[in-house]
Amino acid sequence: MSDLTQLLRRDLPASIVVFLIAIPLSLGIAAASGAPLFAGLVAAVVGGVVAGALGGAPLQVSGPAAGLTVIVAGAVADFGFAGTAAIVAVAGLVQILLGASRLGRAALALSPAVVHGMLAGIGLVIALSQVHVLLGGAPQSSAWHNLRDLPAQIATHHGLSAGLGLLTIAILILWPRLVRISLLPAALVAVVSVTVLAHVTGADVARVRLPDEPLAELVTPVWPDAPLRQITVAVLTIALVASVESLLSAVAVDRMHDGPRANLNRELVAQGTANTVSGLLGGLPVTGVIVRSSTNVAAGARTRASAIMHGVWVAGFVLLCAGLLERIPMAVLAAVLIVVGLRLVSLAQIRTYARHRELPTYLVTALGVVAVDLLTGVALGMVTAAVLILWRLTRCEIRTVQRAPGQWLVTISGTLAFIESARLAREFAALPEGEEVDVELHLDYLDHGAFETIRDWREAYQKAGGQVRIREVHDSWFSRATSGRLGEAKSTPRLLGSWSRWQSLDLQRRDAMAAGIAEFERTVAPLVRPHLATLARDGQRPEQLFITCADSRVVPNLITGSGPGDLFCVRNVGNLVPAHGRSSGDASVGAAIEYAVDVLGVTTITVCGHSGCGAVRALISGAAAPGSSLGDWLALAGTEFTDPADEERCCTDNVLQQLANLRTHPVVRAAEAAGRLRLTGMYFDLAEARMYEVDPLLGAHRPVHTPAA
Known part of the structure; x- marks a missing residue:
C-alpha cells in the first residue's frame, strides 16, 4: 500500500474520529480546570500538530488531559490563568531537558500503583466538582467541601440543565453497549444529541462561551507575582505529572499495535515542546492521552499523520464553526467529565493490584489526592510503596x-x-x-x-x-x-543448568535422567501444572514452527524464553529442510511443515542454526561417507558455501539455504503469498549465549535484541 493510499484509507478516517472526541473533552477539561474554554482547544491543536509531528510514539494523540485538571485548577487559583500559561511554558522546557538527558525511562520507575492511584484520586476530585455543576451549583474549593455539600446540592430543586446532564450520562454509558460503530464515539453522540435537544426545545441553560475573534483573544502568558519557591513547585509538578502520564500512555499504546515502538526520550522532548508552545499561546498543558490514543489505534491509524490532522481539524472547526460550539450546554460538558473522571477509577486495576498485593499503595495515593492534595497523595503513595518493598524484602x-x-x-x-x-x-x-x-x-x-x-x-x-x-x-x-x-x-540456577551442574558424578553414572525427572516433578511440575492442564484441555496453538539442530547444546525453549505451547519444534542434524520432493524416503520434515501451516496455523517459521555445528563441519569437509545414513541426509541440504574457510558464515549460509528450501513447499508458498506466514533465519552463538538474525540478502547476522544505551 502506497503512503498516499494509506493516508487516505487509514489515517484520514482515524483523524476524524479522534477530532470528534477531542472537541468535547478539551472544552470540558478547560471548564473543570477553571481556565478559559478556548485554552482547552488551543492545547488540543498544539498537542495534535506539534507533539504529533515531533513525537517518538507515532500513534499517540496528545492534548489536554483529565489527569492534570486538579493541578491546573490549583495553579489558576494561585497565579491566575496568564501566570499558569507561563508556568506551563517553563514546565515544557523542563520536559525537554529531561528528554535530552535521556531520562525518559527513568520516569517509568515510579510505581504504576502510585500513578494509577493518582489518576483515580484525580478522577474522583473531577467527578465530585462536576456533579455540582451538573446539578446547577458551583464547585467548591476542595474535594472534601464538594463531598460535604453534595447532599444539600442533591436535595435542592434542579432545573432543566440537570436533566440534560443526566441524559448525557445515560447516553455515554449505554451507547457503547448498544452500538458497535467506532466512527460514532459515545462522547460525540451524547454531546451532539443533547445539544440539539436543548436547541430545539429552547432550553434556557448556561452554554459554552468562546471569544468572537479567537486569534485576537489568545492569552499572553505573564510571569506570576508569587514566591519563586511556589512557582518552582508548580512547574515541576506539571512537568513531572505530564511526563509520567505521557510515557505511560506511550507504553500502553505500544501494546495495541505492531508498528514501530515508541522512543520515550524523543516523546518526552516532543511533549515538552508542545507544552512550551501551548503555554506561550495561552493553552492548557499537553500530555499523551490514552483515551484519544487508543481510539486512534482502534480506528485504524498507521502513522503520525492521523494525530497531526486531528489537530488541524480542531483548529479549522474552532475558527470556522465556533458558533456551533457555543450551543453546547455547560451541564453536558460537566456530565462528560463526570463519566471521564469515574472511569479513571478502574475496577480492573483495583483487582490487579489486589492480586499483586499493591492495593494499599493504590488506595493511599488515591485517598491522599482526594483528602489533601495531589503532591501529598503521591508522596504518601511512594512512602507506602517503599514500606511494602522493605517488608517483602x-x-x-x-x-x-x-x-x-x-x-x-x-x-x-x-x-x-x-x-x-x-x-x-x-x-x-x-x-x-x-x-x-x-x-x-x-x-x-x-x-x-x-x-x-x-x-x-x-x-x-x-x-x-x-x-x-x-x-x-x-x-x-x-x-x-x-x-x-x-x-x-x-x-547457574539448577533448572537452567545441565545435570552435571547440580548432580554428583556418581549420580550421573547411575541414572541422571531419573534424578532430573524427580527434580522436575518435585519443584517445577506444581508451578506449570495449571498451564499444562489448560493446554491439555484446549489443545496447542503455537505461534511459530521452530526448526533447529539436534545438537544437545541448543535448547529452544531456553534460548527463546518460551514455554509450553509456544513453539512447534522440529529438530534434526544440521537444521535441514529438504526441498519439496527430495525427502529421500524421510517425509517427517515436510509433514511437520504442512501440519504447522495448515492445521496449527503458525504465523512464523524460524530456521535456527548455531555456532560449532557438526553437520556444517561435515558438509565443509565432506566427512560424511556417501551411502551412509548421515551422508544421505546431509546431501539434502543443498548448501553451497561462499567462504568454506569461515565456519560462522557457512552456518548462516546453511540457514539461508534451508529458508530457500522451505519456499519450495507449496503450503509455505501459498501462506507467504497470502500474508499469513513469515520466514526468518536465526543464528545462535553458543559461546556468547546470544541470538542473531540472519540477513536474507547479505547473509550477515545482527543481534535480535540490542540492549538500550
Whole structure:
C-alpha cells in the first residue's frame, strides 16, 4: 500500500474520529480546570500538530488531559490563568531537558500503583466538582467541601440543565453497549444529541462561551507575582505529572499495535515542546492521552499523520464553526467529565493490584489526592510503596509438612535475612527430635545471619539423632555459604543448568535422567501444572514452527524464553529442510511443515542454526561417507558455501539455504503469498549465549535484541 493510499484509507478516517472526541473533552477539561474554554482547544491543536509531528510514539494523540485538571485548577487559583500559561511554558522546557538527558525511562520507575492511584484520586476530585455543576451549583474549593455539600446540592430543586446532564450520562454509558460503530464515539453522540435537544426545545441553560475573534483573544502568558519557591513547585509538578502520564500512555499504546515502538526520550522532548508552545499561546498543558490514543489505534491509524490532522481539524472547526460550539450546554460538558473522571477509577486495576498485593499503595495515593492534595497523595503513595518493598524484602515463606511418619519437609521461599532468624528458629524447634527432615530452599537471597541459624540447627539436630538433608532449588546460596563463598557471583540456577551442574558424578553414572525427572516433578511440575492442564484441555496453538539442530547444546525453549505451547519444534542434524520432493524416503520434515501451516496455523517459521555445528563441519569437509545414513541426509541440504574457510558464515549460509528450501513447499508458498506466514533465519552463538538474525540478502547476522544505551 502506497503512503498516499494509506493516508487516505487509514489515517484520514482515524483523524476524524479522534477530532470528534477531542472537541468535547478539551472544552470540558478547560471548564473543570477553571481556565478559559478556548485554552482547552488551543492545547488540543498544539498537542495534535506539534507533539504529533515531533513525537517518538507515532500513534499517540496528545492534548489536554483529565489527569492534570486538579493541578491546573490549583495553579489558576494561585497565579491566575496568564501566570499558569507561563508556568506551563517553563514546565515544557523542563520536559525537554529531561528528554535530552535521556531520562525518559527513568520516569517509568515510579510505581504504576502510585500513578494509577493518582489518576483515580484525580478522577474522583473531577467527578465530585462536576456533579455540582451538573446539578446547577458551583464547585467548591476542595474535594472534601464538594463531598460535604453534595447532599444539600442533591436535595435542592434542579432545573432543566440537570436533566440534560443526566441524559448525557445515560447516553455515554449505554451507547457503547448498544452500538458497535467506532466512527460514532459515545462522547460525540451524547454531546451532539443533547445539544440539539436543548436547541430545539429552547432550553434556557448556561452554554459554552468562546471569544468572537479567537486569534485576537489568545492569552499572553505573564510571569506570576508569587514566591519563586511556589512557582518552582508548580512547574515541576506539571512537568513531572505530564511526563509520567505521557510515557505511560506511550507504553500502553505500544501494546495495541505492531508498528514501530515508541522512543520515550524523543516523546518526552516532543511533549515538552508542545507544552512550551501551548503555554506561550495561552493553552492548557499537553500530555499523551490514552483515551484519544487508543481510539486512534482502534480506528485504524498507521502513522503520525492521523494525530497531526486531528489537530488541524480542531483548529479549522474552532475558527470556522465556533458558533456551533457555543450551543453546547455547560451541564453536558460537566456530565462528560463526570463519566471521564469515574472511569479513571478502574475496577480492573483495583483487582490487579489486589492480586499483586499493591492495593494499599493504590488506595493511599488515591485517598491522599482526594483528602489533601495531589503532591501529598503521591508522596504518601511512594512512602507506602517503599514500606511494602522493605517488608517483602525482609519476609520469607516457611512451610512445614509431615510427608510420612518420621519424615518432614520444611520449604523456605523468598528472601532469608537475619531478621527472620527468630521465626526460623521457632519453626525448627517445633520439629520432633530424631526424625528425617528435608529442608528445601527456594531462595533469591540468604545472608550470613540466617545461614548460621540453619547451620547451627542442623548440627544440633543431627547430634540429637536426627537426619537433615538440605536441597537448594534455583540457586546455591547455602552451598556457597558453607564453603565460604557467599559473596561470590551466583552459579547457574539448577533448572537452567545441565545435570552435571547440580548432580554428583556418581549420580550421573547411575541414572541422571531419573534424578532430573524427580527434580522436575518435585519443584517445577506444581508451578506449570495449571498451564499444562489448560493446554491439555484446549489443545496447542503455537505461534511459530521452530526448526533447529539436534545438537544437545541448543535448547529452544531456553534460548527463546518460551514455554509450553509456544513453539512447534522440529529438530534434526544440521537444521535441514529438504526441498519439496527430495525427502529421500524421510517425509517427517515436510509433514511437520504442512501440519504447522495448515492445521496449527503458525504465523512464523524460524530456521535456527548455531555456532560449532557438526553437520556444517561435515558438509565443509565432506566427512560424511556417501551411502551412509548421515551422508544421505546431509546431501539434502543443498548448501553451497561462499567462504568454506569461515565456519560462522557457512552456518548462516546453511540457514539461508534451508529458508530457500522451505519456499519450495507449496503450503509455505501459498501462506507467504497470502500474508499469513513469515520466514526468518536465526543464528545462535553458543559461546556468547546470544541470538542473531540472519540477513536474507547479505547473509550477515545482527543481534535480535540490542540492549538500550
